[in-house]
Amino acid sequence: MTDTKQKTRQVNVTSKTSVSVLFAGDSGDGMQLTGTQFANTVAIHGSELNTFPNFPSEIRAPAGTIAGVSGFQLQFSSKPVYTPGARFDVMVAMNSAALKANLKDLHRGGIIIAGTEGFDEKNLKLAGYPEGVNPLEDGSLSNYILFPVPILQLTREALKESGLSSKEIDRCKNMFVLGLLYWLYTLPLEGTFETLRAKFQKNVHMAEANIRAVKAGYFFGDETELFANLGRFDIAPQKQHGVYRRVTGNEACAIALTAASKKAGLKLFLGSYPITPATEILQTLAKKKKYGVKTFQAEDEIAGIVSSIGAAYGGALAATNTSGPGLALKTEALGLAVILELPLVVINVQRGGPSTGLPTKPEQSDLFMAMYGRHGDAPLPVIAASSPVDCFYATYEAARIAIEHMTPVICLTDGYLALSSEPWKVESPDNLADITPHFHAPRQPEDPPFLPYKRDDRQVRAWAIPGTKGLEHRIGGLEKQNETGNVSHDPDNHELMTRLRAQKINQIADSIPLQTIDNGSEKGDLLVLGWGSSYGAIKTAVEQAIEQGYNVAHAHLRYIHPFPKNLGEILGNYKKILIPELNSGQLIHIIRDTFLIAPEGFSKVQGVPFNEMEILIKITDIIKELQS
Amino acid sequence: MTDNTTVPVLPILIAKDFASDQEPKWCPGCGDHAVLQQIKNVLPELGIAPENIVFVSGIGCSSRLPYYLATYGVHGIHGRALPMATGLKTARPDLSVWVGTGDGDALSIGGNHFIHTLRRNPDLNVVLFNNEIYGLTKGQYSPTSKVGLRTVTSPSGVIDQPFNTAALTIGSGGSFFARAFDRDGKFLRSILKSAALHKGTSLVEIYQNCPIFNNGAFEAFATPDNKANNTVYLEQAKPLVFARGKRGILLDGFQPVVVDLDKDGISTSDLWIHDETDINKASILAHFADDHSELEEPLPRPFGVFYAKTRITYEEALIAQINDAQKDGVGTLEQLLKGDQSYEIK
Numbered sequence: 004m005t006d007t008k009q010k011t012r013q014v015n016v017t018s019k020t021s022v023s024v025l026f027a028g029d030s031g032d033g034m035q036l037t038g039t040q041f042a043n044t045v046a047i048h049g050s051e052l053n054t055f056p057n058f059p060s061e062i063r064a065p066a067g068t069i070a071g072v073s074g075f076q077l078q079f080s081s082k083p084v085y086t087p088g089a090r091f092d093v094m095v096a097m098n099s100a101a102l103k104a105n106l107k108d109l110h111r112g113g114i115i116i117a118g119t120e121g122f123d124e125k126n127l128k129l130a131g132y133p134e135g136v137n138p139l140e141d142g143s144l145s146n147y148i149l150f151p152v153p154i155l156q157l158t159r160e161a162l163k164e165s166g167l168s169s170k171e172i173d174r175c176k177n178m179f180v181l182g183l184l185y186w187l188y189t190l191p192l193e194g195t196f197e198t199l200r201a202k203f204q205k206n207v208h209m210a211e212a213n214i215r216a217v218k219a220g221y222f223f224g225d226e227t228e229l230f231a232n233l234g235r236f237d238i239a240p241q242k243q244h245g246v247y248r249r250v251t252g253n254e255a256c257a258i259a260l261t262a263a264s265k266k267a268g269l270k271l272f273l274g275s276y277p278i279t280p281a282t283e284i285l286q287t288l289a290k291k292k293k294y295g296v297k298t299f300q301a302e303d304e305i306a307g308i309v310s311s312i313g314a315a316y317g318g319a320l321a322a323t324n325t326s327g328p329g330l331a332l333k334t335e336a337l338g339l340a341v342i343l344e345l346p347l348v349v350i351n352v353q354r355g356g357p358s359t360g361l362p363t364k365p366e367q368s369d370l371f372m373a374m375y376g377r378h379g380d381a382p383l384p385v386i387a388a389s390s391p392v393d394c395f396y397a398t399y400e401a402a403r404i405a406i407e408h409m410t411p412v413i414c415l416t417d418g419y420l421a422l423s424s425e426p427w428k429v430e431s432p433d434n435l436a437d438i439t440p441h442f443h444a445p446r447q448p449e450d451p452p453f454l455p456y457k458r459d460d461r462q463v464r465a466w467a468i469p470g471t472k473g474l475e476h477r478i479g480g481l482e483k484q485n486e487t488g489n490v491s492h493d494p495d496n497h498e499l500m501t502r503l504r505a506q507k508i509n510q511i512a513d514s515i516p517l518q519t520i521d522n523g524s525e526k527g528d529l530l531v532l533g534w535g536s537s538y539g540a541i542k543t544a545v546e547q548a549i550e551q552g553y554n555v556a557h558a559h560l561r562y563i564h565p566f567p568k569n570l571g572e573i574l575g576n577y578k579k580i581l582i583p584e585l586n587s588g589q590l591i592h593i594i595r596d597t598f599l600i601a602p603e604g605f606s607k608v609q610g611v612p613f614n615e616m617e618i619l620i621k622i623t624d625i626i627k628e629l630q631s
Numbered sequence: 632m633t634d635n636t637t638v639p640v641l642p643i644l645i646a647k648d649f650a651s652d653q654e655p656k657w658c659p660g661c662g663d664h665a666v667l668q669q670i671k672n673v674l675p676e677l678g679i680a681p682e683n684i685v686f687v688s689g690i691g692c693s694s695r696l697p698y699y700l701a702t703y704g705v706h707g708i709h710g711r712a713l714p715m716a717t718g719l720k721t722a723r724p725d726l727s728v729w730v731g732t733g734d735g736d737a738l739s740i741g742g743n744h745f746i747h748t749l750r751r752n753p754d755l756n757v758v759l760f761n762n763e764i765y766g767l768t769k770g771q772y773s774p775t776s777k778v779g780l781r782t783v784t785s786p787s788g789v790i791d792q793p794f795n796t797a798a799l800t801i802g803s804g805g806s807f808f809a810r811a812f813d814r815d816g817k818f819l820r821s822i823l824k825s826a827a828l829h830k831g832t833s834l835v836e837i838y839q840n841c842p843i844f845n846n847g848a849f850e851a852f853a854t855p856d857n858k859a860n861n862t863v864y865l866e867q868a869k870p871l872v873f874a875r876g877k878r879g880i881l882l883d884g885f886q887p888v889v890v891d892l893d894k895d896g897i898s899t900s901d902l903w904i905h906d907e908t909d910i911n912k913a914s915i916l917a918h919f920a921d922d923h924s925e926l927e928e929p930l931p932r933p934f935g936v937f938y939a940k941t942r943i944t945y946e947e948a949l950i951a952q953i954n955d956a957q958k959d960g961v962g963t964l965e966q967l968l969k970g971d972q973s974y975e976i977k
Binding site: 043046047049240242243244245246247248249250258261262265266270272274291292293294295297299301302303305306309310311312313314316317318319321335336338339343429430431432435469470471472473474475476477478479480481489490 | 683700701705725956957963964972974
C-alpha cells in the first residue's frame with residue numbers, strides 16, 4: 004500500500020496505511036515490554052492499533068529453545084484495525100528460535116531484523132537447526148528482506164560508560180531494538196523516555212542507560228547504510244480527536260465492574276483465585292481501593308465464588324473471575340447462586356483445554372460449560388465480549404443483568420482478548436446505562452408477611468439484605484416453597500420453581516437489544532455468525548469479501564443466552580450460515596438446537612486466534628459452491 | 632447526623648424472640664436442640680438487633696441451624712460456610728456473622744477453608760458441632776471419629792487418625808478456641824458469649840451427641856463422676872483443678888502431670904495457672920486429647936477457652952487500606968474511566 008514517496012535527509016520516507024510487526028525473542032529478552040512500549044507510542048501518536056502478546060506458560064522456559072519464545076504482535080494503521088494482522092510485515096527476531104517459530108507467519112517479502120548474537124552456534128543448536136546451518140547466512144531467507152544487526156554488541160558499545168554491570172547492560176538490548184523500530188517508522192521517542200524515567204525513578208543510572216540504548220538504536224538506523232535502500236515508513240495518524248487510553252481486555256473487565264458498582268450505587272466485591280489468563284482482573288481491581296473496591300484473594304476457586312455469593316447476599320455487587328479449570332470448580336456454587344437468585348458476575352477468560360491445556364492460549368471451548376455446566380436445571384444468562392474494549396461493555400452489561408434480574412451471569416472473554424489491547428476513547432459516565440438494584444424496603448410489624456420469593460412480572464424477586472428491619476428470613480440451597488422461600492420437598496412446587504427460574508432468564512430477552520447486522524446486506528447468500536474474540540478476524544474477512552463483490556454479511560452475538568428475540572428471523576434471511584469458532588463446534592450446536600437449521604461450522608483449535616485470511620478463504624469457497 | 636439524633640433503643644428481647652416459625656427437624660434427643668437453645672439464650676444478651684445478625688451454614692445436620700433462628704440466615708453448600716461468611720463480613724462489617732458447621736462440613740470437605748479462615752481472622756463466630764460422625768448421610772465416620780470406630784464405611788474400624796480440632800485451630804493461626812459440651816447448657820452459654828464478644832474468628836468446638844449414629848461418643852465426660860474425673864474446666868488466671876478439687880495439673884517443663892492435691896505437699900498455688908493469651912500453654916492443652924498411654928495418670932479433657940488473643944481482623948485491615956487509598960478523596964466514575972495514562976489526540 005505505497006501511496007507517496009518523498010525524500011528527507013538521506014533516506015526515503017514511504018507512507019503506508021498499515022503495518023503488522025512482531026517482536027519475538029526469548030522469554031527473558033523483554034519482548035512483552037518492548038511491544039507494549041511500542042504500542043503505547045503508536046497509540047499516543049494517534050494510530051489505530053491492535054496488539055496480541057503470545058508467550059509460553061512457563062515463566063522462563065529453557066533459554067534459546069522454541070518453547071521459550073515470547074512474542075508481541077501488533078498492527079497499527081491509519082484506518083480502523085480489528086486484528087493484529089493475519090501475517091506480519093516486520094519481524095524482530097532476537098534469536099534463532101524466535102525466527103524459526105514465527106517465520107511461517109511472515110509475509111513473503113517481509114522484513115526480518117535479526118539480532119546476530121542470537122544466531123551463534125549455541126543458539127542455533129538450541130533452536131534445532133542442523134549443525135553448520137545458519138539461516139542468516141545460507142540464503143534460505145532470500146524471499147525476505149533480511150537485516151542482520153549485532154544488537155547486543157551495539158548496545159554494549161553504547162552503554163560501556165554507563166556504569167552498569169555487564170548483565171544490566173545486556174538487558175537493555177530490547178531498548179536498542181525499540182529505538183531502531185522508532186526510527187524505521189518515524190515515531191517520537193519522548194514518550195518512552197518519560198516512561199523509563201518514571202519506571203526507574205529510584206535508579207537514575209538505569210533510566211538514563213535505557214534511554215541511551217533507545218537513542219543508540221534510533222541513531223543506528225540513521226547512520227548505518229544497512230537501511231539505505233529500504234528507507235523509513237510513515238503511518239499517518241488518522242484517529243479522531245479526543246482523549247484516549249489503551250486497555251487490555253482484562254483491564255477493561257476490571258474497570259467495567261468498578262464502573263457498574265458506581266453507577267448502581269453498590270460496593271464492589273471480587274472473590275478470586277489467581278489463574279492464567281484471568282489474573283490481571285484481580286490484580287487491576289486490587290489497585291482500585293480508591294474507588295472502594297474490596298478484593299479477596301481466596302484460598303481456592305470455590306472460596307472465590309462462594310465468598311462472592313456471601314457478599315451478594317449482603318448487598319454488594321459481587322463478582323468472581325476465572326478461566327476454564329476454575330469455572331469447573333465453581334459450578335456447584337453457581338447452582339447455589341441460581342437457586343438463591345442473587346446477583347453475581349462470573350467472568351470466564353477462556354483458554355485452551357481440557358484440564359491445564361494451553362493456559363496462555365485462547366480458545367472458545369467453555370461455551371458448553373457456561374451454558375450447561377451445572378447440576379440440576381440451572382439456566383443462567385451467558386454473554387460474550389468481542390474485543391479488548393468490548394470487554395468493558397460486555398462486563399458492564401453482565402453486571403446490569405445480574406443486578407436487575409437477580410441472577411448469576413457468565414461473561415465469556417478469552418486469553419486473546421484478555422491480554423490484547425486497543426485504544427479506547429474515554430467513555431463518559433453519562434453514556435453508561437443506568438443500573439437499578441431493587442432492594443426490598445424495611446417492613447413494619449403490622450405489614451403483611453415478607454415473602455422472599457415473591458416475583459414481579461419479570462419473575463424477579465426483590466433483594467432483601469441483612470440490616471433491613473423486618474425482613475429477617477432464611478434461604479438456602481434446598482428447594483424452596485414458591486414465595487415464602489421455606490424449605491419444600493413438594494413435587495409440584497419443585498416443578499413450578501424450576502419453570503419460574505427458567506422463565507426469569509428467558510424474559511431477559513425483553514430487556515436486551517435486538518440482534519443487528521454488523522456489516523453486509525440484510526438478506527443474501529451467506530451470513531457469518533460469530534461470537535467472542537473472532538470478531539476482528541470475521542469483520543476484516545467480511546469487509547474484504549464484500550470489497551471483492553461477494554454477497555456476505557456478518558452478525559456477531561453478544562447475548563448467547565437468552566438469544567436476542569429476532570435472531571431466528573435474521574438467520575432465515577440467508578441461504579447459508581457460517582459459524583467460525585475456536586472450538587470443535589459449540590455455538591453451532593446451540594443454534595441448530597434452538598432454530599432447527601443446518602449452519603456450516605468452521606473450527607480451529609490450535610490455541611491461536613483466527614486470522615482474517617482463513618475466514619476469507621472459507622467465505623469465498625462457500626459462496627462459489629452456492630453459485631455453482 | 633444532627634444533634635437531635637438519638638440512638639434507637641432496642642426492645643428487650645428474650646430467647647423465644649429468636650425462634651423462627653420453623654419447627655426443628657433434628658432427631659429427638661439430638662444434642663443440636665440444646666445448642667440451638669443456648670444460642671437463643673445468648674443472642675438477646677448481645678444487644679444486637681435481629682436484623683443485624685446473620686447465621687451462615689454449610690451442609691449437614693448442624694447446618695440446618697439458620698432455619699430455626701429469627702435472624703437473617705443462609706444455608707449454603709457443603710463445606711463452604713466459612714468463605715461465604717468471610718465474603719459477607721468483608722462486604723458488610725456492620726453485621727454480626729455466625730457460622731453453624733459440623734465436623735464433616737468444617738474439617739473434611741471444608742478443611743481448606745477452615746485453616747485459611749482462621750489465619751485471616753475475620754470477625755466470625757463459628758459454632759462447630761462435633762459429633763464425630765456423619766449424621767445426615769446416615770452414619771459414616773468423620774475426620775474426628777476415634778480410631779477403631781465401626782461405622783457403615785469402616786466395618787472393621789476406623790484406621791485414620793482423627794483431627795485434633797484445638798491443635799488445628801491454634802496451628803492455623805486462629806485467635807480464639809474454646810471447647811464446650813451440649814449437655815452442660817450453662818457453661819455452653821457462657822462460652823458462646825465469650826466467643827461472640829471476641830473480635831476475630833472465634834472457634835467453639837461443641838461435643839455434641841448423635842443419639843442415632845454415634846450415641847455415647849462423649850460418655851467419658853457425661854455422667855457426674857465421669858465429668859468430675861475426666862474433665863478440667865478452664866478459668867482465666869485460675870489453677871487447673873479437677874476431680875472435685877482433689878486433683879490438679881502441674882507443668883513439668885512442657886509436660887503436664889496430674890497430681891493429687893492432698894498428697895506430696897502440693898497446693899493449688901503450685902499448679903498450672905490458666906492463661907488464655909499464652910499460645911504455648913494453649914498448644915499443650917490442645918494435646919491433652921491425644922493418646923497419652925505412656926503417662927501414669929491420664930490427662931483430663933479440657934473445656935473452656937483455651938486461647939483468646941485479639942489481633943486485627945481481616946475486614947479491619949482491608950478497610951484501613953481502603954481508607955488510606957481514599958485519604959485524598961474517593962475516586963469518581965470520571966477518574967475511573969479516564970485512567971491515569973490517557974492521552975489526547977488533537
